[in-house]
Amino acid sequence: MARKNFVASAIWLLLFVIFYIMSDTMLKEQIQFYPKLICIFGAALSIILALQTHFKRAKSEDSSPIWEYDNSQTKKLALTILLISIYVFLIIKIGFLITSIVFMFALIHLMGSEGNIKVELAVSVLFPSVIYFVFVYLFKFSLPTGFLI
Amino acid sequence: MWDAILLGISNAFSFNNILAAFAGTFLGIIIGGLPGLTPTMGMAVLIPLTYGMDTVWALIFLVGIYAGCFYGGSISATLINTPGTPAAAATALDGYPMTQKGMAYEALTESACASFWGGALSFIALIFLSPALATFSLRFGFEEKFWMAFFGICIIASLSTKSMVKGLISGTFGLFLAVVGRDIMYGFPRFTFGIPSLTGGIPLVPALIGLFSIPQIFYLITNKSKFIVDWDALEKVKNSRPTLKDLFRYPIIYLRSALIGIIVGIIPGAGGNVASFIAYNQSKMYSKNREEYGYGCREGIASSEAANNAVTGGSLIPMLTLGIPGNAVTAVLLSALILHGLQPGISLFTEHAEMTYTFFVGFLVANVFMLLIGVFGAKYFAKLALTPTNILAASILVLSIVGSYAIKGSMIDVYIMLAFGAIGFFLKMFKFDTTPAILGLILGNMAEEGLRQSLLFSHGLFGFFKTSITRPISLVLILLTLLSLFIPLIQMKTSKKTNIM
Numbered sequence: 001m002a003r004k005n006f007v008a009s010a011i012w013l014l015l016f017v018i019f020y021i022m023s024d025t026m027l028k029e030q031i032q033f034y035p036k037l038i039c040i041f042g043a044a045l046s047i048i049l050a051l052q053t054h055f056k057r058a059k060s061e062d063s064s065p066i067w068e069y070d071n072s073q074t075k076k077l078a079l080t081i082l083l084i085s086i087y088v089f090l091i092i093k094i095g096f097l098i099t100s101i102v103f104m105f106a107l108i109h110l111m112g113s114e115g116n117i118k119v120e121l122a123v124s125v126l127f128p129s130v131i132y133f134v135f136v137y138l139f140k141f142s143l144p145t146g147f148l149i
Numbered sequence: 150m151w152d153a154i155l156l157g158i159s160n161a162f163s164f165n166n167i168l169a170a171f172a173g174t175f176l177g178i179i180i181g182g183l184p185g186l187t188p189t190m191g192m193a194v195l196i197p198l199t200y201g202m203d204t205v206w207a208l209i210f211l212v213g214i215y216a217g218c219f220y221g222g223s224i225s226a227t228l229i230n231t232p233g234t235p236a237a238a239a240t241a242l243d244g245y246p247m248t249q250k251g252m253a254y255e256a257l258t259e260s261a262c263a264s265f266w267g268g269a270l271s272f273i274a275l276i277f278l279s280p281a282l283a284t285f286s287l288r289f290g291f292e293e294k295f296w297m298a299f300f301g302i303c304i305i306a307s308l309s310t311k312s313m314v315k316g317l318i319s320g321t322f323g324l325f326l327a328v329v330g331r332d333i334m335y336g337f338p339r340f341t342f343g344i345p346s347l348t349g350g351i352p353l354v355p356a357l358i359g360l361f362s363i364p365q366i367f368y369l370i371t372n373k374s375k376f377i378v379d380w381d382a383l384e385k386v387k388n389s390r391p392t393l394k395d396l397f398r399y400p401i402i403y404l405r406s407a408l409i410g411i412i413v414g415i416i417p418g419a420g421g422n423v424a425s426f427i428a429y430n431q432s433k434m435y436s437k438n439r440e441e442y443g444y445g446c447r448e449g450i451a452s453s454e455a456a457n458n459a460v461t462g463g464s465l466i467p468m469l470t471l472g473i474p475g476n477a478v479t480a481v482l483l484s485a486l487i488l489h490g491l492q493p494g495i496s497l498f499t500e501h502a503e504m505t506y507t508f509f510v511g512f513l514v515a516n517v518f519m520l521l522i523g524v525f526g527a528k529y530f531a532k533l534a535l536t537p538t539n540i541l542a543a544s545i546l547v548l549s550i551v552g553s554y555a556i557k558g559s560m561i562d563v564y565i566m567l568a569f570g571a572i573g574f575f576l577k578m579f580k581f582d583t584t585p586a587i588l589g590l591i592l593g594n595m596a597e598e599g600l601r602q603s604l605l606f607s608h609g610l611f612g613f614f615k616t617s618i619t620r621p622i623s624l625v626l627i628l629l630t631l632l633s634l635f636i637p638l639i640q641m642k643t644s645k646k647t648n649i650m
Binding site: 028031033109 | 197198200201202312314315317318321322324325328332334335337339340366367370371537539540542543544546547548550551554555558560563564567578579580581597600601604
């Protein structure tokens, strides 16, 4: 945990410093005080986290890695992120319903099929269809439409 | 007040409100019964369903989900020894041993009855304490507003997370995110980068959906859990019938545990899990059968379930009156309240009194549905735990995209949701709780307005602190804030002593 905390406190400190500089350069003078105050508070807490971790480290074993996922989990995460990116890109080109059906089936199937492919297909078709019906016809909301629905 | 309550009763029994209470409770039990889905995430992704609803209908629907989730968690805790929600952890201590003894039906019925009493008694507290606290909030000036918001974040940071410093960093990050949008005093844009969607601040619902659903989707995809269901026990459940005696079996335990749940619920930061363990220990202390606790004791289930469901009503009190959500679920509920154009505080009990009391009575109706669904339908919900995690993850993702898009019909909100999903994932990876961040985002404006307005009158930070300690309410809030920051230190000392002993 100690390694994780050191990395986290460094990232937070960097972020709050960046936020402070952004507040200083991007905002008008009258409105800088409050965001800067938050940044100072956040930066101080980040340093406290690092110090606290340093003093506690001697007492605890530091064994947990920063990235806790094994290879297969990492691959699944990467694949999910890729599928989400494609889904969000295509949803405005093709439309919500068709893209969601394809996306759901792809995600369910590629993540390691657990059951019957017919069930997976049925869920992939029915779930987006019900959502589409509820939002578009029942609540009168518009969902992304492309050249299809 | 009585007129408004009577009006609330008559309104709550309209077809739409009854339907909302039933649908919310039903969905809540499903979410609670699915290990891996949290009530907060469930409510965040289901908020979009309320966009097209009337405000009261929407609130009753959401509070039904809230109550249903807390009960639903006990089903999987009892049948497969996996609490569907953290609040049901104490229930598993006796629920699962009862299932092993072939008494799953008794355990499930007790969960439903005790949960009903917890919810019903917290309804009484909600009805009588809320208006009083809302009237009291009228005495709040700018200093009090700031300290109230600051206290809310500090206590959530110290009670709901393992590391107080990490909780505070997460809360501070939330406060900074709340800065995005137009300046509350001068109207200048702050960090909007020319994106029109950001001028009103970071849209709360997409942020909530992203923070709570995306990390959960990743969790479901990377951690596949296989649950074992005892089909023989389920078969026995199917063949059993409830009696009226089940409802009144342990009146003292219901009352005592519900009181604990209400008090814990009112305190921001402590949640259903804290309440159920306190009530469980109290019940064990006063019981004649204390040696049976942990080995399948029905009283144990009664105490933990009455307490964790009483938290639902209790936690609504500070949220509705002071705008301080006591936990992540009420933070989501507060954002729904704001989304539907309402502000917490006295106005809910004056100009919107009819709606508020309809909502309260709807909460009670939801608890009645929870009892009925629990007693007659728990056996059907038990199979939910077998739902493949891939299907859950894909469904949540589609719902998250739709929910973020539908509110404004804008893809920008979808991108904001995904960005918050990434933030939530990294926060979780480094063991930071997301609740203080969302609380910071919600309470940010209240804290900023309180601080900046009082600074105008007190001429600087020193003057602000001086004024704060001379005003009784803000002094009490400062002391409570300090106390909340010292609680973890006290806990640390106590656990060290216990370890030594």
